[in-house]
Amino acid sequence: MKKKIPVGILGATGSVGQMFVNLLEDHPFFEINDLCASERSHSKKYSEAVNWIIPKPLSEKIGNMVVKPCEPNINSRIVFSGLDSKVAGEIESNFAKNGYIVISNSKNHRMFENVPLLIPDVNPDHLDLIKHQKYGKGLIITNPNCSTIGLCMALKPIIDEFGLDSVNVVTMQAISGAGYPGVASLDIIDNVIPFIKDEEEKMELEPLKILGKINNNKIDFAEFKISAQCNRVAVINGHTECVSIRLLEKQQKKK
């Protein structure tokens, strides 16, 4: 196999950033070349800047890398962003404008008109949107909210075959989804928390873009209705979702 592609991670010390490190470290195509984080971590060794919460130990090689600023002067042309949404919007745009390929887990650009909200198994054709982005050589691709992904993978073959009138989804989401320190143990032990900030809004909107169809260089959003109720449960990893659907009546489908 030829040389691996060097990549950078934005927000590398956060919980999403750590997961990128974990998933990319032994990747067959990619090689972690740049770890970028906020000022607090600059010039520190990654092992000193990070509060490593992934069960698999941090490798010495990655731990010894020096953390850089989130500025578009790194050698990797591809960056994976796990930035907090408070800063992701500006930093990711800045990277894209300077010619970088930004793959983002943050919510900021998800609903932008020309930005694919991508689940490779569901809507790979949405990648066409990037031709119409205005970032020159740079571009931004986003992935959906965690609980949206599972839902869309289940809905995709159904909407294609039968059409969807409406979807009710109730989630029981793991605490790891809230980052670290995230959910206080006093709140979740012997309890269910029937609220996750902004989560229901994302689940009721994102699938309509993901399951929409490209039409004239834009996405026509899917038109079914979604009602989402999101709960946090005392589970470390892995979301459970209970979905009820109502199919389109035949007549409507034919249209």
Add this chain to the structure above:
Amino acid sequence: MKKKIPVGILGATGSVGQMFVNLLEDHPFFEINDLCASERSHSKKYSEAVNWIIPKPLSEKIGNMVVKPCEPNINSRIVFSGLDSKVAGEIESNFAKNGYIVISNSKNHRMFENVPLLIPDVNPDHLDLIKHQKYGKGLIITNPNCSTIGLCMALKPIIDEFGLDSVNVVTMQAISGAGYPGVASLDIIDNVIPFIKDEEEKMELEPLKILGKINNNKIDFAEFKISAQCNRVAVINGHTECVSIRLLEKQQKKK
């Protein structure tokens, strides 16, 4: 206040029976007079027969009562039944036939034509059914499945005002609902169990009887559709339910 009414508890050593003991011990109207259980417990002191799992300690007075057989020769005319469904059918019928008033938490008689499936806040008029029971002076009244009760209390004012087309309900149920020893800790710690035997069937049927209307001495079952998905979560007491409803369209309602 005048003399309290003596009552008996059938299946008094089980987890439901213990809850009856707990709720009835200091009751303003009732007085526990008879504790009845299976052969294993006969003639033992209640404190020796029971594996008491209620946080509030067993009182000395109740603990010293001698456990009797589940036979219709006790002095209390009212009995509360927490019997296991394997034996509840026969024993409860036997008590009713012998003139006892049986209030049962077991599922066996719930769907019998003349047996009220009662939530006092929702369908007190269903008590009229007892006039048509064939037990002579005896009678049987049942209460619904635990997760059905909360659902029906929420649906009652809605169906009265708007009419219901369909209901989706997802439950996150406490481990106490499975009795003792019930759910194995290896199954539920750091987990959600997406299945509770027979529970979805009960939740999809019982509300139709409870929210039905008495017509000509029978209940016309309510006609909306229910889809229930029941989960067990690592919570000790208290069920959480997420409900989505679709109202009847106006036209249908007018009918």
Add this chain to the structure above:
Amino acid sequence: MKKKIPVGILGATGSVGQMFVNLLEDHPFFEINDLCASERSHSKKYSEAVNWIIPKPLSEKIGNMVVKPCEPNINSRIVFSGLDSKVAGEIESNFAKNGYIVISNSKNHRMFENVPLLIPDVNPDHLDLIKHQKYGKGLIITNPNCSTIGLCMALKPIIDEFGLDSVNVVTMQAISGAGYPGVASLDIIDNVIPFIKDEEEKMELEPLKILGKINNNKIDFAEFKISAQCNRVAVINGHTECVSIRLLEKQQKKK
């Protein structure tokens, strides 16, 4: 009963302060008259300043009280302090110097020479120390670390009767002891945390003062050895402690 004694609570919005509110609200002798907290809460209604985490709901009466600064100009002469140890030292001294009776749960003054470290069931005679405090009409009394209290109550009759050579104690402490938000759920679900900052140090020192004897207006510390190992477990309330002791040999005891 005559008029209740008005009292104030310092650090009233914190988790210890809330517990003081909870315990004092219906107290037979005391009446909550002043709720004092940091600048962030000044002039707010208590219900708006506090993130109430006690299961029993906050009463309207207490919720409507206006939070005051932690300054010694309140009418209550007795104050209970649940202040964070970062500020408790200075504020409590200031109250004492200005004539207030300070009862503190904070660690700052516990080891001061003339300050009783009091468990009423164990060392009520240590109250004599307050005569020698230099605060004029004011005074400071402290209570021990939570896990120290249970240990000392068990050790007191043993040391009196047999003498103690050494004590090994291992604790399994509830998450409520860490305040709110306190322990991250990702750290404690499916885990034991074998470290609680400063806890072992307190458990190895405080009992020696508490079980010491007043001699010439000072406390001669008890002389046995303590080895403490403190763990956090996934329990909401209530610490468990496993204690092993070695008694003094008879010869030593006689001395």
Add this chain to the structure above:
Amino acid sequence: MKKKIPVGILGATGSVGQMFVNLLEDHPFFEINDLCASERSHSKKYSEAVNWIIPKPLSEKIGNMVVKPCEPNINSRIVFSGLDSKVAGEIESNFAKNGYIVISNSKNHRMFENVPLLIPDVNPDHLDLIKHQKYGKGLIITNPNCSTIGLCMALKPIIDEFGLDSVNVVTMQAISGAGYPGVASLDIIDNVIPFIKDEEEKMELEPLKILGKINNNKIDFAEFKISAQCNRVAVINGHTECVSIRLLEKQQKKK
């Protein structure tokens, strides 16, 4: 590498037996050749006889093996026993008498005079005992109780270098140690169970054999004192142990 050694597993459907399957399936030296269990499982496919609770899925190859009786007529000469202690004594003796090498996790033979209670890192020399067993070509080797193993590995270098006067150990043990269904969830969620049947007795006795010395074909038990307090905590896998030791005084050590 040459042909793998065929082995059998006694009690293959239980939780210990499943762990043997899990650990031996891809073993470099051994090959699972015989799965033996109680009458209830005879002649069934293993996948049908077992309630598989190990996270790693049961392989098709093992799942298709037919379960045999626990009788000494199998081809594997080495058997690993995860039998319940109610039956392990007789069955294991029977295998040994018939020429099999029995490696047992059950407690039954642990304290027999000529049976090694083996931790390979601690007392490999105890294997010499097998020369004096009376089973002909067969033999029995046992491994200690789970919480004993960790304790002995920590104590071994200390007793060798300094000598031990006494040991206090407090355990916080995982629920997996109780098998399946094992600990009821109602007992352990939001709780610590300060009792594990027979566990303290094992921890106070087994280390004295393991850390003893072979003398004249027998083991002279180690002579220090052990006090064990065993707790169950809401952890799935992995025991935590807090150990305090008192070394031998120099004078005694010299002896």
